[in-house]
Amino acid sequence: MQTKTQKIVLTALLASLTCVATMIIKVPSPLKGYINLGDCVVLLSGWLLSPVYGFLAAGIGSALADVFSGYIIYAPATFFIKGLMALIAYLLSRKSQKLPFLIISGFVAEVVMVLGYFVFEGFMYGFIPSAVNIPFNAVQGAAGLILGIVLVKVFKKSNIVK
Numbered sequence: 001m002q003t004k005t006q007k008i009v010l011t012a013l014l015a016s017l018t019c020v021a022t023m024i025i026k027v028p029s030p031l032k033g034y035i036n037l038g039d040c041v042v043l044l045s046g047w048l049l050s051p052v053y054g055f056l057a058a059g060i061g062s063a064l065a066d067v068f069s070g071y072i073i074y075a076p077a078t079f080f081i082k083g084l085m086a087l088i089a090y091l092l093s094r095k096s097q098k099l100p101f102l103i104i105s106g107f108v109a110e111v112v113m114v115l116g117y118f119v120f121e122g123f124m125y126g127f128i129p130s131a132v133n134i135p136f137n138a139v140q141g142a143a144g145l146i147l148g149i150v151l152v153k154v155f156k157k158s159n160i161v162k
Helices: 004-024 039-048 051-068 072-093 099-125 127-157
Strands: none
Touching: 004 039, 004 051, 039 051, 039 072, 039 099, 039 127, 051 072, 072 099, 099 127
C-alpha cells in the first residue's frame, strides 16, 4: 500500500517523464503540432496510478511540454486530452493488468487522442485541414501503445510500483 506522499512523488515523477518523453523527440506534423513519444508515459500513468493522479500526471506533463516547446496554444487541449487518455487507460484496465486489457485500454485511449486533436484542430484550422494530422497522430498512438506496454512491464518487474 502506497502512502499519500509516495503517490504524489510517483505522480510528479510520471509528469516529469511525460514532459521529457514528449519533448525529447519531436517530429513536426502538417498543422503546427508535432509527433512525440510522450503517449507511452501517458498510458503508463493511467495504468499505474489512480484515476485522479493518472489524469494529473499525464495532463500536466504533456501540457508543460507544449508550453516549454512553444506550442502554448495547444496546452489547454493537451492537458484535457492526455489526462482523459490516462483516465480511460485506468478505467479499462482496472479489472486486470494482463496484456489484452492493456492493449484494449491503450487502443481506446489513443483513439480518443486522435479524435480529440482532430476536433481541437478542426475548430482552429477547419475540419478538412485537421484531417491531415489523423495519420500522424495514429502513428504516435501506435508507438505510444507499444512502448507503454513495455514500460508498464518493466515498472512492474522492477518493483518500482506495487
